[in-house]
Amino acid sequence: MHSVMNKRGLIKFSLSVWCLCISLMTYAQYGKYVDPKIGSEGLGRVFVGPSAPFGMVKPGPDCTCKPNSGWLPMPEVVTGFAQVHVSGTGGGPKYGNILVQPYCGEPDMESHEAKREYEKIELGYYNTRFQENGIQTELTTSDRCSFYQFTYPKESKRSLRVDAGFFLGENPVPDAREAQQFVGSEIEIVSDTEVRGYSRIRGGWNNGRAYTVYFYAVADKPFTKTLTWKDKFSSSTEKAQCDEGKKTGAVISWGEESTESTVKLKIGISFLSSLKAQENVRKEIPHWDFQQLLAKVRLQWEKLLERIELGKGATEVQKRMFYTALYHTLIMPVDRTGENPLWTDNAPYYDDFYAIWDTYRTSSPLITILSPQRETDIVNALINIYKRDGYMPDARSGNANGRTQGGSNAEVVIADALVKGLKGIDYELALKAMLKDATVPPGGNEEQEGRGGLLEYNRLGYVPFGIDRAGNRTVEYAYNDYNIATVAKMLGKNDIYKEYIRKADNWKNLWRDNYEYDGVKGFIMPRSASGEWLDDLPFGHSKVQHPTFRYTPVTNESPWYAPWWGTFFYEGISWEYSLSIPHDVPALIEKSGGNEAFRNRLDTFFDKGYYNVNNEPSFLTPCLYHWIGRPDLSSARIKQIITRNYNDTPGGLPGNDDSGAMSSWLAFHMMGLYPNAGQPYYLIHSPLVSEYTIRLTNGNSLHVVAKKLSEKNCNIQHVSLNGKELHRAWINHDELSQGGELIIEMGNKPSDWGTEELPPVKM
Amino acid sequence: MHSVMNKRGLIKFSLSVWCLCISLMTYAQYGKYVDPKIGSEGLGRVFVGPSAPFGMVKPGPDCTCKPNSGWLPMPEVVTGFAQVHVSGTGGGPKYGNILVQPYCGEPDMESHEAKREYEKIELGYYNTRFQENGIQTELTTSDRCSFYQFTYPKESKRSLRVDAGFFLGENPVPDAREAQQFVGSEIEIVSDTEVRGYSRIRGGWNNGRAYTVYFYAVADKPFTKTLTWKDKFSSSTEKAQCDEGKKTGAVISWGEESTESTVKLKIGISFLSSLKAQENVRKEIPHWDFQQLLAKVRLQWEKLLERIELGKGATEVQKRMFYTALYHTLIMPVDRTGENPLWTDNAPYYDDFYAIWDTYRTSSPLITILSPQRETDIVNALINIYKRDGYMPDARSGNANGRTQGGSNAEVVIADALVKGLKGIDYELALKAMLKDATVPPGGNEEQEGRGGLLEYNRLGYVPFGIDRAGNRTVEYAYNDYNIATVAKMLGKNDIYKEYIRKADNWKNLWRDNYEYDGVKGFIMPRSASGEWLDDLPFGHSKVQHPTFRYTPVTNESPWYAPWWGTFFYEGISWEYSLSIPHDVPALIEKSGGNEAFRNRLDTFFDKGYYNVNNEPSFLTPCLYHWIGRPDLSSARIKQIITRNYNDTPGGLPGNDDSGAMSSWLAFHMMGLYPNAGQPYYLIHSPLVSEYTIRLTNGNSLHVVAKKLSEKNCNIQHVSLNGKELHRAWINHDELSQGGELIIEMGNKPSDWGTEELPPVKM
Incomplete structure (x- = not known):
């Protein structure tokens, strides 16, 4: 039995290393060009944290409760990391639910905001260290779960605030237009490694009905102390705070270590229940290997980007x-x-x-x-x-x-x-x-x-x-x-x-x-x-x-x-x-x-x-x-x-x-x-890149070449599709999906290409 | 400490006895005339189980999933007891959620319907015994919790099916008009005395959005065996079945006793969460005294009926x-x-x-x-x-x-x-x-x-x-x-x-x-x-x-x-x-x-x-x-x-x-x-009773006497309000709420009372 375990362990380890290699290899090809920070400042408002393709969970830093995507550039303080966000939106915000905030200290009801020392943002990966307490937070994600890796300094009181009452765009006026409004929340410490609960919010940009974000969080180390709160009252003995239309939360602590130490935390999210959130963790992250999950989400992206x-x-x-x-x-x-x-x-x-x-x-x-x-x-x-x-x-x-x-x-x-x-x-x-x-x-x-x-x-x-x-x-x-x-x-x-x-x-x-x-x-x-x-x-x-x-x-x-x-x-x-x-x-x-x-x-x-x-x-x-x-x-x-x-x-x-x-x-x-x-x-029209290939899911490919393209040669002279001259300045979707070769010859002066046959008229 | 406990115990016991006395005394006055069965057969469709005034919880027997109030007369079989019902409604049904079904036997996925031997229906109280297995079920309620008392025959395998997937008016056609439709459900055995979960249903008579009925059930005796199920699969080891859009449930068992024995079960209901349902139990039934709760709900009614x-x-x-x-x-x-x-x-x-x-x-x-x-x-x-x-x-x-x-x-x-x-x-x-x-x-x-x-x-x-x-x-x-x-x-x-x-x-x-x-x-x-x-x-x-x-x-x-x-x-x-x-x-x-x-x-x-x-x-x-x-x-x-x-x-x-x-x-x-x-x-108009008093909450009373009222003397001759002759056949709400005495003299022939001054015209 023991030797079997060892064998299994070895296989698991090999698999993990293999995944990582695959990840780095494939990531190197397309994903490495993804920079989630492009468009994060100014009007862009993109979400900077990790996300799977069309991913339900989008964990990332929240700086105050104001910005739409949660994130603001340094030196703004970080309030914590919420699990659900949207990207690039205007108007009033939405989501920003289930905020976790690592800090050093005894469990208390305070919010321990902190400034970032640096910030590393990559495809599927986020990393920062807080100036005040030296905690490093690393973050990756699956479709429906976040994976956190908190590295606390040695001899620090390792704590994490789990705030079920936080959300973006809070407004004291009831039913204020475009403002999210608190409806209810709940927190429950289920065991010495598990916390769960939910946040129920209404309103927001679309002035929508109430929605509920359920979560299940599990740590790789047992809690040594916990505290829960509701509204203005906290307790170090009560393990649960039920929903009575008040904000609730918990602090979980892992005590001190003599050396720098890492605590891992998986947070499953569900819109049905906390148990479903737990099931999402079980299905999507049945391990404690941060790198393996990072490799997985990068692989998901690679499969799309390589198209x-x-x-x-x-x-x-x-x-x-x-x-x-x-x-x-x-x-x-x-x-x-x-x-x-x-x-x-x-x-x-x-x-x-x-x-x-x-x-x-x-x-x-x-x-x-x-x-x-x-x-x-x-x-x-x-x-x-x-x-x-x-x-x-x-x-x-x-x-x-x-x-x-x-x-x-x-x-x-x-x-x-x-x-x-x-x-x-x-x-x-x-x-x-x-x-x-x-x-x-x-x-x-x-x-x-x-x-x-x-x-x-x-x-x-x-x-x-x-x-x-x-x-x-x-x-x-x-x-x-x-x-x-x-x-x-x-x-x-x-x-x-x-x-x-x-x-x-x-x-x-x-x-x-x-x-x-x-x-x-x-x-x-x-x-x-x-x-x-x-x-x-x-x-x-x-x-x-x-x-x-x-x-x-x-x-x-x-x-x-x-x-x-x-x-x-x-x-x-x-x-x-x-x-x-x-x-x-x-x-x-x-x-x-x-x-x-x-x-x-x-x-x-x-x-x-x-x-x-x-x-x-x-x-x-x-x-x-x-x-x-x-x-x-x-x-x-x-x-x-x-x-x-x-x-x-x-x-x-x-x-x-x-x-x-x-x-x-x-x-x-x-x-x-x-x-x-x-x-x-x-x-x-004139491409900005001289060559690309669209690999369609039907198995065909369209290879596009813009010959002689340069800063000066930005005018199309001739176009041919699969060797046949194309006088018109458009192709049909059918032509695209049949694939082949689209050759665009560029020159430094406008030509008569596309001047005769105009785009299709209405049907 | 021990003596204090005894003192407390004594006080508790005395309180309980006192409550019961009050209950019987007051219940004797008005509540004893309430017969929840009136209007239960034919078109009336009233709910026959116990309910507090405007009570959120209405537990009662469900006979198949067809009838609106759950109940059908004997000899229909009883499927079980659901916790939420409506009363007297027509059209398609609504609710019928969280069904419990006591039976004798090993935990299995079967439904154990049974026929009633008798049925005792009183204000705040329901009691029946099943023919097939001899189990007696007694039932009372608070505003938001049901209280069950199951008496199992000696040497029977005491089991209870908790069905989170049951609801009234099930229809296989999606979005069928007026039909309730299953959305999801969940079950979780929390400890050896506690089960919780929910039922999420949409549609029904009002074709409404999805609603969720959460529950928390706690027994006074530890479970000896449990079984949970989801869809067609059951397990005697899995303690929870998360929501995956399938019907879930559990069977809890208390093993055998050599004598007839009673198991008590409190079920809290909430529309927010299972924890809130638990809190409702804690607040409303912080004891195991069935009679005390029955006394309480009857007292609630007495306060209203005595008006x-x-x-x-x-x-x-x-x-x-x-x-x-x-x-x-x-x-x-x-x-x-x-x-x-x-x-x-x-x-x-x-x-x-x-x-x-x-x-x-x-x-x-x-x-x-x-x-x-x-x-x-x-x-x-x-x-x-x-x-x-x-x-x-x-x-x-x-x-x-x-x-x-x-x-x-x-x-x-x-x-x-x-x-x-x-x-x-x-x-x-x-x-x-x-x-x-x-x-x-x-x-x-x-x-x-x-x-x-x-x-x-x-x-x-x-x-x-x-x-x-x-x-x-x-x-x-x-x-x-x-x-x-x-x-x-x-x-x-x-x-x-x-x-x-x-x-x-x-x-x-x-x-x-x-x-x-x-x-x-x-x-x-x-x-x-x-x-x-x-x-x-x-x-x-x-x-x-x-x-x-x-x-x-x-x-x-x-x-x-x-x-x-x-x-x-x-x-x-x-x-x-x-x-x-x-x-x-x-x-x-x-x-x-x-x-x-x-x-x-x-x-x-x-x-x-x-x-x-x-x-x-x-x-x-x-x-x-x-x-x-x-x-x-x-x-x-x-x-x-x-x-x-x-x-x-x-x-x-x-x-x-x-x-x-x-x-x-x-x-x-x-x-x-x-x-x-x-x-x-x-x-x-002519009253059907010869005397009554309306005790208004403002402290006033209106005492109404229909003098000489009899089968033949059913015509109003004269009316006086507080000693003053009232020619008109109506009183204002102001007059009613000021109270006093309304004397109606009856005779065997129509009079000219009320023929002159007609009811008020529109304002």
Whole structure:
């Protein structure tokens, strides 16, 4: 028996070493270019801690309860390490639950914040040492569990605070908008190595219903002392503090050691129960080998990152930007299959669509290329949410739909899946879900789901001024109606197609033809329910003087009582949204007065600074030159935008990454391909890297070479696909997925490539 | 120390004996008349197990998973005893969670159903013995915990199955309408005396979101064996089965005894967590004395039942009917303050409004008399649900609003509270909640909350045919609008008052003046959105033949695809709803062609059997004779209805008790007083008991004597209040709450009392 044990031990050890080798070897190939800090400072707000792909658990440092991702740069103090976060979000925060805080000292109720001495942030790995107490914290993760390794200085009183009451964005005002609100919490010391409990929180950015984050923590060394607390009272004898609507927590201690010593702690998370959290630990980390887990999560990443191989021509900086962009695209939404407290069935369950408004344009299309099965699962989750919960989300977090910022953009995601041939989706049911958005008003809380102002939109053909966000809602609903038309047509439902292809023109009902600004004619402008164009909008609450203010295509301000949610356009100006008709650029060009006028419109837009690099509404706009036969101008704009705004530093993302939206935009543009979500093609423009290979999951590969690419040679001269000349500046998804070779010959001057055959028109 | 212990023991023992004495003494006075079996058979569907007033926990026998209250009469087999039930409900069931089943035998996964040998059902107490195994189960309860006493035969293998997967109304079809659906469950044997876990279920009658019933069970004897299971797999070694979306449970055993032996089991319930359930046990039952707990729950009841004392003239049967009616009125809604998993604040929290559509008429007014503080708490809970959840419920169960059957009848409850002077309610906020119902459409799921068809109702002044339940929705909305007018007026908001007092007339828009049926003119009838009266309604789905069927005031059937929820009137016919204008009977009389025609209308209604004794819409109708100056005819009808339909047997309620709606209707009528909810008066008619005293919580008492009352002397001759002759057939709530003496002189012939001064008109 003993010798068997030894044999087993040896095998285990060998396996572990082998895993580590594999990890270092494979990690060396792609994962080493992932720098989770890119986009962590400034507006990017990305999450810097370790995360598995679409990982439910995202443990990382929390610096005060204010920032969205938890993290702030040094020298901010670290409050502790919470287990659940989101990445790149704006507005009010969400999550930040189950905070652990290592410190040296006796168990007490105090918070022992500390400053960082250094910080090491890598793919799947976080490491810091606190200045005040010298504790080193290392951190890695599986899908649903965190793994901590705390190294305490010698002769220190090794303690860990486990705070079940902590969360991000606390606000003393009940039901304060976008603020998370405490509902309840619980803590229970189960044995001398185990603690469990939960944190129940409501509200947050999406003003959602209460969600509960359960945890189970197990240490590799027995506690020597414990303390639990509830509200203002603590006890060194009570092992449990039940939920009475108060904050609870525990301190666990391991006493002193004469030498520097390490305590390991695994924390399982679940949205069902603490026992399920324990089961997650049992299944995902049935060992105490930190390196083995780190190797595993890196291997998970490697399997995804290797789907696109940048060739030798790419610089280190480009590789860092590109692979980090892929990484950021793949950390949300999160896979919570089997962790849904609302219903049980066999469908996949995803949460933290945050928000589809941000991610439909480039994140979904990129996931479809990297992992079509994953995108299929995500789409099925969306449809199942409709089936069980009533509506597909435009955003969803903490198991609650909300908030919609404009359209019901799950429509785009579904249309994109269908036109790109994703199998295993019930598109008939999906169409029902889409039609529900388009026909059934969502009721009192119009930010939760569906389409606000729907009755007016369906009656008038536009959302009239007076209803929040009338401008972008109209523009987005028209696009969403186009998506419905697309799906209906492909399913052979001609009546529905006819109805919705007509509605896809509804943006024209807010197009004020003769309105001129900066020498450009025609803008999406506010219009009353009775059909009047409004030059002046009401200001303030006075019903006596009825004050107004002038509204123009550059108006970016709103009265003090109306944040973005109450303005005509959400997070944007008319200049931006008047270029945001992704399904009918030819009609937009015509409305703008033809090719010349449209080029002038685009040039004015970029040159006068109306283009907003830090938000999604203008994601497609730099490519609009393609539709007037000038892909060279698209390429020039894109290069300029990326050069000026993106880099591989912590400030390297110009806006909220929004679950990877900014990142996926960048990744596509670096490849010289850009999707128009909901439509089956990619526009071709000048790549920023000279060679790359897309390894598709169907076994095919697309090898792309940009010959002679250099700083000067940034204009496309000729393109060939599998040896056949390609005059058009786009390829179909079918062509991409059949793979082969795409040769792009570059030169230093614009050519006539792509000037004749324009991108596809609407179906 | 030892002597102190003895002293303590003695004190404890004395206290226990004293409690028991108090219990028996006080129980003897009022509680002994409560027979929870009245209304348990036939349509009544009352819950027969023990319950504290408004008690969160309602443990009782479950016979299969079909019946709404769990219970079925012998000889049905008993599956076990679940801890949470509702009382008197129709439609699909709700709850039936955490089933325990005592049996004799080794731990196994089988269900050991058994037949009852006898059944003893008393206030706060249930007792049965199983034929198959001879186990006696006794049962009592506190607010949030059950207390079981199982007496096993000698030399039997004492086992108990704890089933966390059981619930009422299981249906294999996902999301089947009104069916409860399994979401998840968990079981954990914590020590050799403790088990805990939960059951998470969604759906049920109100098609609500998932709710979770947590439990903590503790036995007074250590387990000798245990077994746990998940899905189809069981284990005698695994102590816990975590939630993986499968049914779980445990069997606990206490081995054999040579003599008959008793095992006691306390089960705490919580909607927050198992630890909170444990805390509920600790707080509510810190002992093992079954009799003491029984005494306590009976004392709780005595404090409420003693508020109305029936005089010596009342028969045993009348006392049994009356006190059981009070009892049934006071078991729902349930007090879940401190047990709300959705938000935490200082407001009271009540659940299981099931439904206000049923209870607003007589249950709320009766609670206001018996315990105004309780009604205040309930109203505050309603308003707080609006504040945190968006809308007040018309029905709510399992922490989820739904389903509305007609109006937004929380409006009536609030108006009733205000006109009866309940303090400690933020009526300004309440008005906001009411106005939300009246102005903001509830969205896609119009059965959840608010007013379905609101836009059409507000545009046309009625709900047009084509929208579900257009008839009763219109009638009820008009009354709800009257309630809003009432509250607005009392708060000095004249603009709102004016708007809503006008809308209170909206029922007239569905009044088809010249429509004649059975010699009676004018009925609420279906009308199209364009204003046409509809004699024929569509039948079936054929869009080719467009078949129709004739709709008349007695039409009680609907096409096969349209249950009550899709018909013109909910659970009723036009004959009934055309008499259901509680805020404007004078206008109804005028619309009906004057007093004579109205009397004919009422007589026809009763004599031809259009009156439906088993449902709430006609609750007020027998009293409508008051408004034509004929309270004697009201009295005659009421006496006839009660004599024919109500008694003190298990079949003694003619319809679903609906949380005590039928019961409270009976209680008021036995007293010869009847409220018109939302209005500050009680109609006076012939009491069925000759003397009673209402002991108000303000310290006043109203002593009511019906002099010379007999089978023949059932007509009121004169009435005096505090010595002053009362010509009118009603008293104000103020008069009632000031107390004093109400002398009603009875005679054998109708008099001219109450013929002159008619009940108050609308404000």
